[in-house]
Amino acid sequence: MSVVQDWARLEAGDRVVVIDDGVESPAIVAAKMDDSTVVWVLGAAGRHRRAIDYREGVVLVPT
Template sequence: MTMLQSPSRRGGRRGTPLPETTDAWVSPEDWSSIEVGSTVEVVISAHHSHVGRVDAKTPDSTIVWVVSATGHGRQMYGHRDGIRLRPVPLGTE
Protein backbone atom coordinates (compact mmCIF):
# COMPACT_ATOMS: atom_id res chain seq x y z
CA MET A 1 0.00 0.00 0.00
CA THR A 2 1.41 3.38 -1.02
CA MET A 3 0.95 6.39 1.28
CA LEU A 4 0.25 9.69 -0.42
CA GLN A 5 1.21 12.98 1.14
CA SER A 6 -1.43 15.63 1.00
CA PRO A 7 -0.36 19.09 -0.16
CA SER A 8 -0.08 21.73 2.49
CA ARG A 9 -3.19 23.80 2.96
CA ARG A 10 -1.05 26.76 3.95
CA GLY A 11 1.04 26.86 0.79
CA GLY A 12 0.85 30.31 -0.76
CA ARG A 13 -1.71 31.71 1.63
CA ARG A 14 -0.93 34.79 3.60
CA GLY A 15 -3.00 36.32 6.37
CA THR A 16 -4.05 39.92 6.45
CA PRO A 17 -1.18 41.97 7.86
CA LEU A 18 -1.79 43.67 11.19
CA PRO A 19 -2.03 47.44 11.14
CA GLU A 20 1.16 49.32 11.90
CA THR A 21 -0.48 52.07 13.94
CA THR A 22 -2.22 51.81 17.27
CA ASP A 23 -5.10 53.92 15.90
CA ALA A 24 -6.71 50.77 14.48
CA TRP A 25 -6.96 49.17 17.92
CA VAL A 26 -9.78 50.07 20.25
CA SER A 27 -8.71 50.88 23.79
CA PRO A 28 -10.89 49.18 26.39
CA GLU A 29 -13.51 51.23 28.16
CA ASP A 30 -13.54 51.34 31.96
CA TRP A 31 -17.15 50.72 32.96
CA SER A 32 -16.46 49.91 36.62
CA SER A 33 -18.07 53.18 37.82
CA ILE A 34 -21.32 52.58 35.91
CA GLU A 35 -23.94 51.02 38.18
CA VAL A 36 -26.67 48.56 37.24
CA GLY A 37 -29.92 50.52 36.89
CA SER A 38 -28.25 53.75 35.80
CA THR A 39 -29.26 55.56 32.63
CA VAL A 40 -26.54 55.89 30.00
CA GLU A 41 -26.06 57.23 26.51
CA VAL A 42 -24.69 54.44 24.30
CA VAL A 43 -22.42 56.07 21.73
CA ILE A 44 -21.88 53.68 18.84
CA SER A 45 -20.32 56.11 16.37
CA ALA A 46 -19.89 59.84 15.93
CA HIS A 47 -23.37 60.02 14.37
CA HIS A 48 -25.30 57.30 16.21
CA SER A 49 -26.24 57.00 19.85
CA HIS A 50 -29.22 56.10 22.00
CA VAL A 51 -30.23 56.23 25.65
CA GLY A 52 -30.86 53.15 27.74
CA ARG A 53 -30.73 51.64 31.21
CA VAL A 54 -27.93 49.32 32.35
CA ASP A 55 -29.76 46.06 33.03
CA ALA A 56 -26.80 43.92 34.11
CA LYS A 57 -23.02 43.71 33.91
CA THR A 58 -20.30 41.18 34.61
CA PRO A 59 -18.42 41.35 37.94
CA ASP A 60 -15.31 42.69 36.17
CA SER A 61 -17.39 45.30 34.24
CA THR A 62 -16.12 44.16 30.84
CA ILE A 63 -19.60 43.32 29.51
CA VAL A 64 -22.82 45.25 30.07
CA TRP A 65 -26.41 44.73 28.97
CA VAL A 66 -28.38 47.87 28.15
CA VAL A 67 -32.15 48.06 27.65
CA SER A 68 -32.91 50.73 25.06
CA ALA A 69 -35.27 53.52 26.07
CA THR A 70 -36.45 53.75 22.45
CA GLY A 71 -37.84 50.22 22.30
CA HIS A 72 -34.94 48.51 20.52
CA GLY A 73 -34.63 45.80 23.15
CA ARG A 74 -31.68 44.63 25.22
CA GLN A 75 -28.15 44.73 23.79
CA MET A 76 -24.89 43.31 25.09
CA TYR A 77 -21.73 45.41 24.73
CA GLY A 78 -18.12 44.49 25.45
CA HIS A 79 -15.60 46.99 26.77
CA ARG A 80 -13.41 46.49 23.65
CA ASP A 81 -16.23 46.93 21.09
CA GLY A 82 -15.56 50.63 20.55
CA ILE A 83 -18.80 51.51 22.32
CA ARG A 84 -18.77 54.44 24.74
CA LEU A 85 -21.16 54.59 27.68
CA ARG A 86 -21.79 58.06 29.05
CA PRO A 87 -23.84 58.46 32.24
CA VAL A 88 -26.94 60.59 31.73
CA PRO A 89 -27.49 63.10 34.55
CA LEU A 90 -30.69 62.62 36.56
CA GLY A 91 -33.63 64.58 35.23
CA THR A 92 -32.37 64.66 31.61
CA GLU A 93 -33.55 61.19 30.59
Protein backbone atom coordinates in the same frame (compact mmCIF):
# COMPACT_ATOMS: atom_id res chain seq x y z
CA MET B 1 -9.54 53.72 16.32
CA SER B 2 -10.05 51.49 19.33
CA VAL B 3 -11.90 52.73 22.39
CA VAL B 4 -11.62 50.84 25.67
CA GLN B 5 -13.66 51.98 28.64
CA ASP B 6 -13.64 51.17 32.33
CA TRP B 7 -17.25 50.53 33.31
CA ALA B 8 -16.49 49.60 36.94
CA ARG B 9 -18.51 52.56 38.28
CA LEU B 10 -21.65 51.77 36.30
CA GLU B 11 -24.45 50.07 38.21
CA ALA B 12 -27.74 48.48 37.19
CA GLY B 13 -30.33 51.23 36.81
CA ASP B 14 -27.85 53.91 35.70
CA ARG B 15 -28.97 55.96 32.71
CA VAL B 16 -26.43 56.21 29.90
CA VAL B 17 -26.10 57.34 26.32
CA VAL B 18 -24.78 54.59 24.06
CA ILE B 19 -22.60 55.94 21.25
CA ASP B 20 -22.06 53.32 18.57
CA ASP B 21 -20.67 54.23 15.15
CA GLY B 22 -21.62 57.87 15.72
CA VAL B 23 -25.23 57.10 16.65
CA GLU B 24 -26.34 58.19 20.14
CA SER B 25 -29.11 56.25 21.91
CA PRO B 26 -30.40 56.66 25.46
CA ALA B 27 -30.38 53.46 27.52
CA ILE B 28 -30.43 52.04 31.04
CA VAL B 29 -27.81 49.66 32.43
CA ALA B 30 -29.63 46.38 33.06
CA ALA B 31 -26.70 44.31 34.38
CA LYS B 32 -22.96 43.83 34.05
CA MET B 33 -20.31 41.18 34.56
CA ASP B 34 -18.54 41.23 37.92
CA ASP B 35 -15.33 42.31 36.17
CA SER B 36 -17.21 45.09 34.25
CA THR B 37 -16.03 43.86 30.85
CA VAL B 38 -19.57 43.34 29.55
CA VAL B 39 -22.57 45.57 30.23
CA TRP B 40 -26.16 44.80 29.26
CA VAL B 41 -28.27 47.84 28.42
CA LEU B 42 -31.97 48.30 27.76
CA GLY B 43 -33.04 50.75 25.08
CA ALA B 44 -35.00 53.75 26.34
CA ALA B 45 -38.29 52.11 25.34
CA GLY B 46 -37.24 48.95 27.23
CA ARG B 47 -37.77 46.70 24.23
CA HIS B 48 -34.16 46.03 23.21
CA ARG B 49 -31.57 44.44 25.46
CA ARG B 50 -27.99 44.44 24.25
CA ALA B 51 -24.72 43.11 25.62
CA ILE B 52 -21.73 45.35 24.98
CA ASP B 53 -18.13 44.21 25.47
CA TYR B 54 -15.69 46.93 26.52
CA ARG B 55 -13.44 46.11 23.53
CA GLU B 56 -16.15 46.80 20.90
CA GLY B 57 -15.43 50.50 20.70
CA VAL B 58 -18.92 51.43 21.91
CA VAL B 59 -18.94 54.39 24.30
CA LEU B 60 -21.25 54.56 27.32
CA VAL B 61 -21.71 58.05 28.76
CA PRO B 62 -23.48 58.29 32.14
CA THR B 63 -26.23 60.91 32.23
